[in-house]
Amino acid sequence: MVETQDRSQTQPARLMDGTALAGRITRETSAAAADVLRRTGVAPCLATVLVGEDPASVTYLRMKQARCAKAGIESRHVSLPASTSTAELVATITGLSQDPAVHGILLQHPVGPHIDERAAFEAIAPEKDVDGVTMHSFAAMGFGLPGFASCTPGGIMRLLDAYEVDLTGKHAVVVGRSAILGRPVGMLLLGRDATVTYCHSRTVDLPSVVRQADVLVAAVGRPRFIRGEDVKPGAVVIDAGYNPGNVGDVDFESARHRASLITPVPGGVGPMTIAVLLEQTVQAAARQLGLT
Template identity: 70%
Template sequence: MSKLMIGTDLAAEMVAKAAERAAALQEKTGVQPCLATVLVGDDPASATYVRMKQNRSKKAGIGSRSVVLPAETTTGELVAELHKLSNDPEVHGILLQHPVPGHIDERAAFEAIDPAKDVDGVTMHAFAAMAFGEPGFRSCTPGGILRLLEAYDVPIAGAHAVVIGRSPILGKPAGMLLLASNATVTYTHSRTVNLPEIVRTADIVVAAVGKANFVRGDWLKPGAVVVDAGYNEGNVGDVHFDEAASVASLITPVPGGVGPMTIALLLEQAVDAAEAQSETAVRPVVTLP
């Protein structure tokens, strides 16, 4: 049986440190970090996720602002709301709950978020920063995965990492962050031929396909590290846990693995954003002679 990579305790430490920093910022400047959440429509799962993030924000001393828009909201109306939040100095971070309804251009909506407030790491600016190793916010789930691997002393440099999935907010940035940590990265997806054979070459497997029990135990190389970034109905991940746990050296459970890390990084980056914006706001203007 493999060892579990549990994110709960590490996430709690991250949130506690974020709370300390939020309190220090408020004491020093009078500014409380504020995270605005935007929900379009009334999808029950999305509404639950938003409430959970708001509750965690409160525990971390981070203020929250909730914007709920009707399902028939147009792309233009959503973009206008995100521009409004981006221009509001009392809002330091913006989270657009995704997926949005199908008629909305999700990429246009993401790009309406000021990169300085993109604490969920969904803009092209954030992706470029991850790809080029420049300062910027990380996509929260991929960033949380890297923190979890580091906490469990998983050797990344020189390892072969196979990412299953290529979404712009999970699979693609996960590969970029692994590459930045000197892994050799293979992206796989729905058009990949001989997927099980490719996965069997991996030292690290990141499953992010959104299909329950998709990755089977006989796909894995003995001793591989398995990160299940999926969450499906019935608290089931993208990896067949029982089969994989008999082969892998380390594996994340669902729930309790990647999920807590995602929220913890979101809150940490919300405080980062508030600190950076507060510093900019109070920085004196220097007039050159």
């Protein structure tokens, strides 16, 4: 069991290998998908919705579709023009929610400034919200009730468990408060008996708060925003950022000589996000088909 402790400046942190863990989860998910197909004659199906043609989003969705195919999950893609209105997007998602052949729905972010993204998310039926983006899913996370976790926060928790990080009583600092990453990961950490502090753009003297973190989650979307000198010796550092140039929100080279465990970018949190998405899609299918 990992406890945070003092470390010398020259001893590098252990890397938290998200790629290897995601591979194991995906293999288990593939076996579960095959079992669903064998027992029901129906393969789990994930529907993805994209508004516009943002190159990064297109690439990301293609990767998800390829991972679905490898895991035995069918994928259905709906591509909508950038001019799509909120009402049109809500109608599309509502139709997928009502389609019994679809077991999970993913709306790719961002959708464009003219669209009410929250309204679109809320059109996803809770039992198909495998990306954990609805208010229903957030409430379930907050109250520790059955439901689907936001995929990146869920992947972070799986990494912490895999590396036997004891969260009880630890001070967890989350830098970032987005609805699909910062806020839900804080709720999940709180549910595991960590003491959680949220930091954001209006936090006064952010470095002094970061220095108190036994577990630090960086989810601010700014390259190398967290400096190594501000990492508490022995802290567990989770870098959930991904910025141009394959760099995260933490200055990796300086932080790795202060932390006890640290996620690399790439190869840390990113692979876990997709692995959890696939796992939750198969779980959703099993529930909807009456297997659980």
